[in-house]
Amino acid sequence: MEIEFQRVGKKYESGQEALSQVSFHLQQGEMAFLTGHSGAGKSTLMKLMMMIERQTSGQILIDGVDLRTLSRRAIPQHRRRVGVVFQNHQLLFDRSVFHNVALPLQVSGADPQQIAKRVRAALDKVGLLDKEKYNPMALSGGEQQRIGIARAVVNKPQLLLADEPTGNLDPKLSAEIMNLFQEFNRVGVTVLVASHDLALVARMRHRVLTLSHGRMVNDGGFGS
Ligand SMILES: Nc1ncnc2c1ncn2[C@@H]1O[C@H](COP(=O)(O)OP(=O)(O)OP(=O)(O)O)[C@@H](O)[C@H]1O
Secondary structure (H helix, E strand, O other): OOEEEEEEEEEOOOOOEEEEEEEEEEOOOOEEEEEEOOOOOHHHHHHHHHOOOOOOEEEEEEOOEEHHHOOOOHHHHHHHOEEEEEOOOOOOOOOOHHHHHHHHHHHOOOOHHHHHHHHHHHHHHOOOHHHOOOOHHHOOHHHHHHHHHHHHHOOOOOEEEEEOOOOOOOHHHHHHHHHHHHHHHHOOOEEEEEOOOHHHHHHHOOEEEEEEOOEEEEEEOOOO
């Protein structure tokens, strides 16, 4: 998926200006990091891409299509093409690993055989195939994060967004999670990862976008 922001602004109803004049272009199949202080606008930028929030100025083009021109019906279709991973992975602890990963497919009404096949393929990619029957509570923090990643990719998204995916993991597990994102990127998925961890970001040697007070202050480089 190709993403282009053209002088995008977002002012919340509270009057808070979370983004202003943000322009950048992510090519199809590119991987980049998004950094910036707390409150810089990283989550807001991702919410605009998912159409959870709408921009108040400027244009967002996805594969050349202006998001404002999408019909109401096209919005869920758009969201299915975007996989999202959060820091607090939002797992349901009253069901198994398998059923947590199956959730997005059940929502979209796929048939059970197809669901089982796709769930196992996603669990295999994150190395958790042998844990499908476990309750997520019984797994480690790193494994729980990988369940969240399996769930994000089970729909075979063309864009993977991760908001602080390694927030509470130690350096070794963080590196493993980043390697997983790289593997998805290698097979053509566009990947954008928001992270505070500048040392980790620099080691990954990808493009770095930096927000400060809602403005894009750095685009390029490999971090510091
Ligand atoms: N729903 C909302 N209503 C009003 N203001 C909001 C809302 N969401 C975010 N903001 C404000 O917009 C600004 C950007 O917030 P955002 O969550 O995008 O930053 P962030 O870079 O992701 O921060 P963090 O790293 O702490 O998650 C902040 O000042 C925040 O308080």
